[in-house]
Amino acid sequence: MVQTTIETMLRQKIGLDASSIGSNAIAYAIEQRQSRCGLPNLKDYYDRLQHSPEEFDALIETVVVPETWFFRDREPFIYLKEWSKTAWNPNCTLRVLSAPCSTGEEPYSIAITLLESGLAADQFRIDALDISQVALEKAKQAIYTKRSFRGGAINPAYFEETGDRYQVRSHIRKTVQFVQENLLESHRLLEHQYNVIFCRNLLIYLDQEARSRVIKTLDQALIPPGLLFVGSAETSQILHDHYQSVDHSAAFAYRKAEPRPSQPAPSKVSAIKPVSKPTISLPRLEQAKQLLDRGQFAEAAQLCEAHLLLDRTDANAYLLLGKIYQELNRPEQAEKAFQKAIYLNSQFYEALIELALLKEQQGDLATATILKARLQRILKL
Ligand SMILES: C[S@@+](CC[C@H](N)C(=O)[O-])C[C@H]1O[C@@H](n2cnc3c(N)ncnc32)[C@H](O)[C@@H]1O
Numbered sequence: 001m002v003q004t005t006i007e008t009m010l011r012q013k014i015g016l017d018a019s020s021i022g023s024n025a026i027a028y029a030i031e032q033r034q035s036r037c038g039l040p041n042l043k044d045y046y047d048r049l050q051h052s053p054e055e056f057d058a059l060i061e062t063v064v065v066p067e068t069w070f071f072r073d074r075e076p077f078i079y080l081k082e083w084s085k086t087a088w089n090p091n092c093t094l095r096v097l098s099a100p101c102s103t104g105e106e107p108y109s110i111a112i113t114l115l116e117s118g119l120a121a122d123q124f125r126i127d128a129l130d131i132s133q134v135a136l137e138k139a140k141q142a143i144y145t146k147r148s149f150r151g152g153a154i155n156p157a158y159f160e161e162t163g164d165r166y167q168v169r170s171h172i173r174k175t176v177q178f179v180q181e182n183l184l185e186s187h188r189l190l191e192h193q194y195n196v197i198f199c200r201n202l203l204i205y206l207d208q209e210a211r212s213r214v215i216k217t218l219d220q221a222l223i224p225p226g227l228l229f230v231g232s233a234e235t236s237q238i239l240h241d242h243y244q245s246v247d248h249s250a251a252f253a254y255r256k257a258e259p260r261p262s263q264p265a266p267s268k269v270s271a272i273k274p275v276s277k278p279t280i281s282l283p284r285l286e287q288a289k290q291l292l293d294r295g296q297f298a299e300a301a302q303l304c305e306a307h308l309l310l311d312r313t314d315a316n317a318y319l320l321l322g323k324i325y326q327e328l329n330r331p332e333q334a335e336k337a338f339q340k341a342i343y344l345n346s347q348f349y350e351a352l353i354e355l356a357l358l359k360e361q362q363g364d365l366a367t368a369t370i371l372k373a374r375l376q377r378i379l380k381l
Contacts, residue, residue, distance in 0.1 A: 002042045003027060006049065006059075014060055014131060015184050015210020019360065021065065022372050029062040057133070065205065066135045067379060068102040069150045070109050072200070076229050077113045079251035080196070083227065084117035088195075094124040097194040097221065099183060100202050101128035104139025104176070105148050108168050110198065111175045112158050121175050127192065129181040136178050142168035183214050193223045200231040200252075204353060211237055224256040233350040236323060238293075245293040249286055254293075285317055292320070297327045315344035319351045326358070334358060347378055 007018040007026055018026055034045040037055065048055050071077050088094055094114065098107040107128035114124050130136055143165050146154075159166040181188060183202070197218050203211045215237060222228055228243060230252050235245075243254035284307040291300035304321045308314065322337035335358055341351035356371035 002046050003030065006030060006046060009049065009056070010060070010063060011207055011210075013056070013184070014064075014182060015206040015214070016063065017205060017207040017210075019368070019372065020205045021063065022369070022376060025376070026063060029059060032062055033059050061132055061134050064132050064135075065379070066102045066132060068105045068201070069148050069152075070105045070144075071152055072106065072109070072150075073232060073250065073252070075248065075250040076198070076200075076253060077109055079246060079248040079253055080110065080227075080229075081113050081117045082248075083246075084114055084119060088119075090119060090123055093122075094119065094196065095192065095194045096124060096126045096196045096198070097189070097192075097218075098126060098128040098176075098198045099181075099189070099218070100130040100132075100199075101135075101139060101178065102130055102132070103135045103144075103148075104128065104142060104168075104178070105144070106198060106200070107139075107176045107178075108142065108158075108172055110196075111172045112155075114175075115172070121171060124175065126176045127179065127194075128176050129179045129183070129186070129189070131180065131182045133180055136180055139176075139178050142173050144168075183217065184210055186217055189217060189221050192221065194221050195223055195226040196229070197222050197226070198229045200229060200234070202231075203234040203237050204231060215239065219256075222256050224258045226256050228254045228256060230254070233353045235293075243293075245290055247286070247290075249283075249289075285314075285320065288320060288324070292324050292327065295327075297324055300324045301328065313344055315341045315348055315351065318344065319348070319354065322351070322354055326354075331358060331362065347381075349375065349378055352378070 003023065003026065007023070010016045010026070011018070030042070030045065033055070034040070034042065037045060037048060039045045039048060049059065084094065096110055098110060101107045107126050110126055115121065128139065130139075143162075145165060154166055158169055158172055160169055179188070199214070199218055203214065206214065218228065219239065227246070228238070230238065232250070232252050235252055238254050242257040244257060246253045246255055284303050288300045288303035288307065291297070291303065301321065301324045304317055304324060308317050308321065311317065318337045318341035322334045322341065325331070325334035325337060335355065338351050338355040338358065342348050342355065345351070352371055352375050356368045356375065359368040359371065
């Protein structure tokens with residue numbers, strides 16, 4: 001009972017959907033904080049929480065998931081580099097937001113990408129925000145272990161080796177400004193406008209209302225036709241009526257549509273060169289993804305099924321098909337597709353999330369809990 005009330009407090013403050021990390025994880029965080037406060041009784045800890053904003057912040061620090069690494073998912077950065085080289089007008093300052101940035105690996109990866117795309121450090125500005133003060137302190141120090149690279153190359157041009165640690169070199173550090181902010185309460189954000197926003201791997205932890213609020217805030221901050229990058233499991237959250245998926249597989253990036261001619265166009269639009277339509281024919285699966293994004297679900301399903309006739313071992317295709325079936329309101333077929341994706345790749349994080357959410361919607365909380373426990377194990381790995 002008391003735990004449920006604390007979960008509600010967390011939901012209201014940071015939008016956390018307790019089921020996304022599991023009640024056990026929250027119970028564990030509360031236990032840790034209780035013992036740090038020397039309060040053996042949960043009710044006493046709850047009283048402390050209510051009267052001490054500092055303790056509430058400390059609890060938030062304990063429940064948030066700071067998992068991140070350099071060049072996470074790779075493709076978004078490959079796409080950003082290409083976009084910056086071909087679509088951005090370098091005479092304008094490119095403004096980028098990384099929210100949430102956690103311990104800094106994401107905004108520094110963006111900085112390296114932009115420098116490699118040919119922009120000079122004074123041709124772009126990166127703002128990076130997170131609710132976690134602990135994560136931000138680490139981000140500012142910019143000292144990392146090998147774990148932050150997940151086996152990726154560590155380029156000495158960008159990182160200085162000191163023992164078993166690597167510090168981001170100062171010319172890259174200088175391009176990122178870190179600020180502590182709760183995205184659910186964020187007002188400072190709206191004072192700025194951005195050409196590119198990275199909001200990855202936060203929405204999956206939020207409840208529906210919080211997701212909508214965050215997406216609305218980011219939408220107001222993004223100048224069309226700027227880019228919004230989300231996490232691989234978060235693409236279904238995008239406002240598909242005025243965002244279009246970019247033509248780059250696994251970038252999970254969306255271009256914000258220009259306002260209709262009757263609306264006044266924002267002054268910075270000219271900074272982006274007009275986008276030409278792709279002339280090459282896209283692989284079937286990519287076409288299916290675009291059709292899904294455009295809301296042409298039946299056609300998307302047809303293409304995806306055709307692709308699977310040729311390759312029955314493509315777990316990504318089953319995941320996509322599952323998402324399409326969900327849009328078509330065919331939950332049983334969606335479930336089968338997600339299960340096949342997981343059968344083909346037992347560690348398939350996104351498919352496990354989709355299946356867990358589906359089971360939850362169907363009221364099958366027992367299966368959803370088992371799936372979430374599996375997701376937790378994968379996260380720990
Ligand atoms: C999994 S990390 C994502 C980091 C990075 N974007 C990535 O994809 O690697 C999630 C981060 O969200 C932050 N966070 C959670 N709720 C937040 C909120 N309401 N406002 C701002 N940051 C929040 C956490 O502190 C954590 O650092």
